[in-house]
Amino acid sequence: MEKGDVLSHYIIGDIHGCLDGLNALLNKIAPSSADKLSFVGDLVGKGPDDWNVLELIRSIPNAQIILGNWDLSFLKQHYAAMIEQRLSEEQMLCYALLQHASLAKWHVQTDTLLVHAGIWPGWSLREILSLASEVEAVLKDHDLLQGYVQNFSGNEDQWRAELTGWKRVRCIVNIFTRMRTLDDKMRMCFDYTGPVNSQLSTDGTNRRTPWYQWQEHWPCKQIIFGHWAMLKGETGRHDIINIDGGYVYGGSLIAINCETQERIVVKSQG
Numbered sequence: 595m596e597k598g599d600v601l602s603h604y605i606i607g608d609i610h611g612c613l614d615g616l617n618a619l620l621n622k623i624a625p626s627s628a629d630k631l632s633f634v635g636d637l638v639g640k641g642p643d644d645w646n647v648l649e650l651i652r653s654i655p656n657a658q659i660i661l662g663n664w665d666l667s668f669l670k671q672h673y674a675a676m677i678e679q680r681l682s683e684e685q686m687l688c689y690a691l692l693q694h695a696s697l698a699k700w701h702v703q704t705d706t707l708l709v710h711a712g713i714w715p716g717w718s719l720r721e722i723l724s725l726a727s728e729v730e731a732v733l734k735d736h737d738l739l740q741g742y743v744q745n746f747s748g749n750e751d752q753w754r755a756e757l758t759g760w761k762r763v764r765c766i767v768n769i770f771t772r773m774r775t776l777d778d779k780m781r782m783c784f785d786y787t788g789p790v791n792s793q794l795s796t797d798g799t800n801r802r803t804p805w806y807q808w809q810e811h812w813p814c815k816q817i818i819f820g821h822w823a824m825l826k827g828e829t830g831r832h833d834i835i836n837i838d839g840g841y842v843y844g845g846s847l848i849a850i851n852c853e854t855q856e857r858i859v860v861k862s863q864g
């Protein structure tokens with residue numbers, strides 16, 4: 595069967611402004627114009643070519659963006675320039691691309707959930723999509739976005755449904771885009787970015803458990819996420835798939851075919 599006969603859906607991991615890596619990966623995937631490409635966040639930040647990466651993604655038909663913590667920082671960093679129209683026309687369009695992106699996407703055909711970092715234990719699929727859309731509505735609206743960039747930082751570390759205002763927005767953002775581990779009291783540990791096998795606090799008393807080990811059954815067949823390069827793609831679970839290969843740190847940029855699980859990988863030359 596010729597490529598192009600079947601529509602494929604590729605999920606692409608953390609690019610971090612590495613245009614060379616994205617170009618190499620797209621050459622290797624060689625998607626048809628009917629194929630769908632979803633990016634699980636951290637398109638920008640750390641690497642050299644933020645705007646060019648966004649410009650390239652903007653040119654891809656059927657591209658879909660899920661936001662990471664660095665993408666949100668990028669919206670904050672360039673907010674004033676956007677409002678004051680100090681960005682070029684192309685940059686304005688790239689900024690708007692991120693402004694209209696998602697925090698979580700569910701694909702019905704494969705029952706796959708895409709997020710940058712993770713989802714809170716106990717959340718239903720309906721809650722996940724509804725909480726994501728609460729934040730998406732803030733980002734899309736210039737006045738609400740101004741409020742968000744002015745109230746950007748906060749380590750709300752535990753989900754409570756009764757949270758309101760910016761604390762609620764930040765908590766939802768922290769879960770979808772910053773979470774890696776939860777401690778014994780079910781609080782997110784934002785300071786820990788290392789591998790799974792050394793996750794004890796310094797006094798050895800407080801276990802840090804990857805969020806996806808907190809419960810056995812999640813509300814969809816598979817969850818694909820990025821954000822955690824030190825996992826090296828190993829979650830120990832077939833239903834929880836990490837595709838952050840740490841390209842910007844000299845690792846690899848990873849895409850996965852959502853239907854077949856085939857991985858397409860390019861290694862950093864750096």
Ligand SMILES: [Mn+2]
Pocket residue numbers: 636662663664710771820821822
């Ligand atoms: Mn991240």
